[in-house]
Amino acid sequence: MKDIYISSSPHIRSDEDVAWIMRQVIYALIPGALVGIYFFGLPALMVILISVVSCMVIEALAQRVMRAKNTLSDGSAALTGLLLAMNLPSGAPWWLIVTGAFIAIIIGKQVYGGLGNNPFNPALVARVFLLISFPVQMTSWPAPRSFFNEQADAVSAATPLGELKELIFAHSDITALAGKGLMDPFLGNIGGSLGEISALALILGGLYLILRKVITWHIPVFFIATVAVFTGIFWMIDPDMYASPAFHMLSGGLILGAVFMATDMVTSPITIKGKIIFAMGCGLITAVIRLWGGYPEGVSFAILIMNAFVPLINRGTGPKKFGAVS
Amino acid sequence: MKTFKGGIHPPASKELGMDLKIVDMPLGSEYRVLLQQHIGAPAKPLVTKGDMVKKGQVLSEPLGFVSAPVYAPTSGIVRGISKIVHPVTGLLAPCIYIDADGKDEWAQGLPLERDPLEMDPGDLKGLIQSAGIVGMGGATFPTHVKLSPPKDKPIDTFIVNGAECEPYLNADYRLMLEEPERIIGGIQVVMRILGLSEAIIGIESNKPEAIRVMKEKVPGTIRVEPLKVKYPQGAEKHLIDAVISRKVPSGGLPMEVGAVVQNVGTCAAIWDACSRGIPLIERITSVTGRGIAEPRNIRVRVGTPLNDVIAFCGGLKDASKIIYGGPMMGIAQYSLDIPVMKGTSGVLVLTAEETNLDSFSACIGCGRCIDACPMQLNPSILSKCGEKGLWEQSVEFDLLDCVECGSCTYVCPANRPIVHFVKHLKALQRSAKAKEA
Numbered sequence: 001m002k003d004i005y006i007s008s009s010p011h012i013r014s015d016e017d018v019a020w021i022m023r024q025v026i027y028a029l030i031p032g033a034l035v036g037i038y039f040f041g042l043p044a045l046m047v048i049l050i051s052v053v054s055c056m057v058i059e060a061l062a063q064r065v066m067r068a069k070n071t072l073s074d075g076s077a078a079l080t081g082l083l084l085a086m087n088l089p090s091g092a093p094w095w096l097i098v099t100g101a102f103i104a105i106i107i108g109k110q111v112y113g114g115l116g117n118n119p120f121n122p123a124l125v126a127r128v129f130l131l132i133s134f135p136v137q138m139t140s141w142p143a144p145r146s147f148f149n150e151q152a153d154a155v156s157a158a159t160p161l162g163e164l165k166e167l168i169f170a171h172s173d174i175t176a177l178a179g180k181g182l183m184d185p186f187l188g189n190i191g192g193s194l195g196e197i198s199a200l201a202l203i204l205g206g207l208y209l210i211l212r213k214v215i216t217w218h219i220p221v222f223f224i225a226t227v228a229v230f231t232g233i234f235w236m237i238d239p240d241m242y243a244s245p246a247f248h249m250l251s252g253g254l255i256l257g258a259v260f261m262a263t264d265m266v267t268s269p270i271t272i273k274g275k276i277i278f279a280m281g282c283g284l285i286t287a288v289i290r291l292w293g294g295y296p297e298g299v300s301f302a303i304l305i306m307n308a309f310v311p312l313i314n315r316g317t318g319p320k321k322f323g324a325v326s
Numbered sequence: 327m328k329t330f331k332g333g334i335h336p337p338a339s340k341e342l343g344m345d346l347k348i349v350d351m352p353l354g355s356e357y358r359v360l361l362q363q364h365i366g367a368p369a370k371p372l373v374t375k376g377d378m379v380k381k382g383q384v385l386s387e388p389l390g391f392v393s394a395p396v397y398a399p400t401s402g403i404v405r406g407i408s409k410i411v412h413p414v415t416g417l418l419a420p421c422i423y424i425d426a427d428g429k430d431e432w433a434q435g436l437p438l439e440r441d442p443l444e445m446d447p448g449d450l451k452g453l454i455q456s457a458g459i460v461g462m463g464g465a466t467f468p469t470h471v472k473l474s475p476p477k478d479k480p481i482d483t484f485i486v487n488g489a490e491c492e493p494y495l496n497a498d499y500r501l502m503l504e505e506p507e508r509i510i511g512g513i514q515v516v517m518r519i520l521g522l523s524e525a526i527i528g529i530e531s532n533k534p535e536a537i538r539v540m541k542e543k544v545p546g547t548i549r550v551e552p553l554k555v556k557y558p559q560g561a562e563k564h565l566i567d568a569v570i571s572r573k574v575p576s577g578g579l580p581m582e583v584g585a586v587v588q589n590v591g592t593c594a595a596i597w598d599a600c601s602r603g604i605p606l607i608e609r610i611t612s613v614t615g616r617g618i619a620e621p622r623n624i625r626v627r628v629g630t631p632l633n634d635v636i637a638f639c640g641g642l643k644d645a646s647k648i649i650y651g652g653p654m655m656g657i658a659q660y661s662l663d664i665p666v667m668k669g670t671s672g673v674l675v676l677t678a679e680e681t682n683l684d685s686f687s688a689c690i691g692c693g694r695c696i697d698a699c700p701m702q703l704n705p706s707i708l709s710k711c712g713e714k715g716l717w718e719q720s721v722e723f724d725l726l727d728c729v730e731c732g733s734c735t736y737v738c739p740a741n742r743p744i745v746h747f748v749k750h751l752k753a754l755q756r757s758a759k760a761k762e763a
Contacts, residue, residue, distance in 0.1 A: 010654045010736050
């Protein structure tokens, strides 16, 4: 008898490990990434490649320096890189991307002890850092065009939310904006971060994750519904001053954030009840920033703020044990 | 179909031994009878080195009500009493070694014949107690204690556990198919003791043959209830919840909700003891897994060395883990010198490929353990407490409600050994409490 192992029970394990989960999220992001590449062309592909590769290299280097176990194979660094790229303009210069990757991996994750210990979503920490530090580069949106249309890379476009905010600041009527229709943001033919433009592609990815039981529907649905209800109330009061809930649902990073960022397991509550509270908080903060804040978009800030509440939410929303004596 | 909240769906892996008929393991030359084969107070030996013993002769005397005696599995001579590593506790424990004389002679008067259904319920309970019968699903709690509820806890439901939700194991399944009369006889004895006019047998629906056979054989007073296939459907509290929708209160026993649960194997042993006077000296065990050459379902004497069992089943084959019980709650063994016990429902041998040797990582907060936990606990928090040895905090998170079913650990994508942490925390809690007292 050779090499007999003993360990505590159970002696069998499910095949679905951390790497499997990360792979599923990466698969789910592919439709959104492809739409970005279609409308923004090769530069978008470059942004994705630079972001993914830098995140992986930085993680490997950091773990070597810290003499920690190399965890590249769990796929989380690659996923952070992809998520970061989805949150960047397609014309982002390489140094901006690498800086973002450094912030995401080091400040967002490794300083806390690596995957599982980080309180904030690493990709969002990087996005918000870049947005505040390099506002010009982070809000230069190349106009969408077909991948096969070679010309006019330099044309820049405003995002729908950016236009809205300018109109609001100028106290102008917003009906012209509302008249543009919603088909373009649904399919992705609008300005914005390279991965946020197509609601359709992102929803497909979200459905895949729900079917694979990687995430539950609660955070995306409650997040988006809260934004819709809150903005809807003000739209009904004064449709000339406030955009419609449908416009808000399809614009900016809401769907990308609600489906892929707010559902990050590490930085969202662990029970369904907790997830619902978290998602409604995200929705509320997003709507408040969009309606009255200085920034046109509030999804990233909202998720990061709610990330900070996760331990508190978890504490108050634990499961009720079997046979609890009330 | 009836079930409970939470739980998991591991691969059943029953096919390795599901269709194999029970075979009698031939008589061996040596037996090792552990004195402690039950949960509760110890028992003291009644024999010494050199004594002649007969099959079915009592070898020990229980020290207390919650305890059970052990019996000689065959005739022979007591070679001695020495300590071996106990397969369940991992501590050195006294064991009676018997050299078989090959005659397999019964103790005087055994077996006898009588009709238990004509006998006084109190006497029947006494027979069960003196026969050394314990819960044979693996928990090994003395059966007569369960059948002695205090007056203020009236029992109105008797549930027979035929779920056998542990993957791989087929001992209860084969018993239901091949020897249903013993089970049904035992059920009727228990009904008589508890003064009940009906009983319910719960069987997972992935055993349609067992459901069919039992339905065909049972009298009108016994109902067969097919249950949804889900682990741990056979856990006592969850079986009760599934069958009669009553939740045993935290920290309480099934009697609090008027229920008694016995495993089908225990019922068969009860019938043998009451109708023929035969104490618990043998059981059905599933010897299975890809690491054993010829998987078998065997009728084996309690005290048979594991070595003999393995040899009878063709020997090991690329074995990497040897487990007493099933893969979810069974206990890994590192020696083949240990004996089969009353609670050995299975011997599972896993291969190197099936053995999990990966390290674990930090909790990623996916919440799968919470969905899986049939006790609706937060295994994630318990494992974090366990990593740091924070047993006091873990008690606030209901450490003591954990039944160690392993569902959380099975689903954990970070490969965290949550059950291991829970056992560690419980040990810390126990020793702290012992110091206090």
